Amino acid sequence: MIIRLFKGVLPSKLFLILFLAILGWAPLFIWNTAVNQDFTLPYFVNYFIWVNTLWPWSVATTMLVLTSLQAIYIIQINFKYILIDQRTYLPALIFGLMSLFLVTSPNAIALLMTNLVALACFDILFANSGLKISVKAMFNMGLLLALGSMFLWQAAFLIPLFWVLTFVVYQFNIRGLLASVVGFFTIWLLFFYGLYLFSEIDPFVGRVTVLYHNVKFLTDLRFNSLLPVLTSSVLLFLGFLVSLFSLGNKKIITRKFYFSLFLLVTAITVATLLVPRIPFEFLYVVVAPLSFMASGYLLQSRVKWIPDLVLLIFFAGIALFWIDKIRGILS
Numbered sequence: 047m048i049i050r051l052f053k054g055v056l057p058s059k060l061f062l063i064l065f066l067a068i069l070g071w072a073p074l075f076i077w078n079t080a081v082n083q084d085f086t087l088p089y090f091v092n093y094f095i096w097v098n099t100l101w102p103w104s105v106a107t108t109m110l111v112l113t114s115l116q117a118i119y120i121i122q123i124n125f126k127y128i129l130i131d132q133r134t135y136l137p138a139l140i141f142g143l144m145s146l147f148l149v150t151s152p153n154a155i156a157l158l159m160t161n162l163v164a165l166a167c168f169d170i171l172f173a174n175s176g177l178k179i180s181v182k183a184m185f186n187m188g189l190l191l192a193l194g195s196m197f198l199w200q201a202a203f204l205i206p207l208f209w210v211l212t213f214v215v216y217q218f219n220i221r222g223l224l225a226s227v228v229g230f231f232t233i234w235l236l237f238f239y240g241l242y243l244f245s246e247i248d249p250f251v252g253r254v255t256v257l258y259h260n261v262k263f264l265t266d267l268r269f270n271s272l273l274p275v276l277t278s279s280v281l282l283f284l285g286f287l288v289s290l291f292s293l294g295n296k297k298i299i300t301r302k303f304y305f306s307l308f309l310l311v312t313a314i315t316v317a318t319l320l321v322p323r324i325p326f327e328f329l330y331v332v333v334a335p336l337s338f339m340a341s342g343y344l345l346q347s348r349v350k351w352i353p354d355l356v357l358l359i360f361f362a363g364i365a366l367f368w369i370d371k372i373r374g375i376l377s
Contacts, residue, residue, distance in 0.1 A: 049345065281340045
């Protein structure tokens with residue numbers, strides 16, 4: 047019964063999703079739980095510190111704007127490549143509400159920018175499906191990932207990953223890797239040239255060295271913070287499994303698209319868990335692909351009551367997140 051409310055693209059469906067999104071994000075502006083942000087480039091750090099002194103809601107507003115833009119982008123990607131058989135705004139809602147788990151992270155804006163870059167790379171990857179991917183397209187991916195790494199340096203790990211994904215959608219092409227690497231280093235060489243002109247190389251290298259040696263530990267995770275994420279992620283996990291086992295029922299090109307998404311989710315999950323220098327928040331990059339899979343599961347499941355229950359569990363995780371944060375603020 048609940049899922050029916052989200053099927054289709056009628057204005058009433060859009061208004062419902064906007065209402066739920068506003069309801070989910072409203073506590074951020076009521077209690078302003080956003081924290082100071084960290085980036086690869088110290089200039090971004092200083093900028094947000096300065097802006098935040100002038101307008102305390104600047105960080106929260108930036109998060110909301112970036113999330114909204116990506117939610118719209120996700121809908122456009124779905125309409126463009128028909129990743130879900132039915133037209134729906136549901137992936138935007140799932141993505142937007144899952145983004146709430148970033149609001150207390152110092153890497154939130156950096157991760158949102160990295161995710162926006164990853165979505166743009168997927169758009170480039172899917173754009174010429176069936177044809178041989180061009181060197182220009184791979185070069186553009188390298189440029190985008192270089193820009194993403196200026197916000198979060200771990201975005202550099204996506205270069206070999208997107209090169210591997212081209213094997214799925216297209217075919218093996220060593221020139222694609224070279225082109226993406228050249229595009230990546232083109233931006234950074236220009237940036238280092240600017241640092242050289244202003245004698246800022248040593249301070250920047252020192253900062254990057256500190257960032258590189260930051261190591262995460264599983265003990266950094268609090269159960270109270272982890273429980274809401276795990277609760278809402280039940281929907282994403284089921285969507286992943288159901289989409290994986292129903293892959294054979296999709297069209298050939300759609301199957302390639304989904305298989306590339308599966309590889310991305312698996313590779314980033316494994317790398318985040320095993321590589322100490324990749325923050326746990328980097329898992330946010332897999333939320334957009336999983337939003338497509340979760341939406342497809344909810345809309346196409348033949349068992350009516352289970353998707354309703356899973357969606358309610360998803361909303362419960364969002365509610366638990368705010369209960370935990372608000373209790374911490376008021377205590």
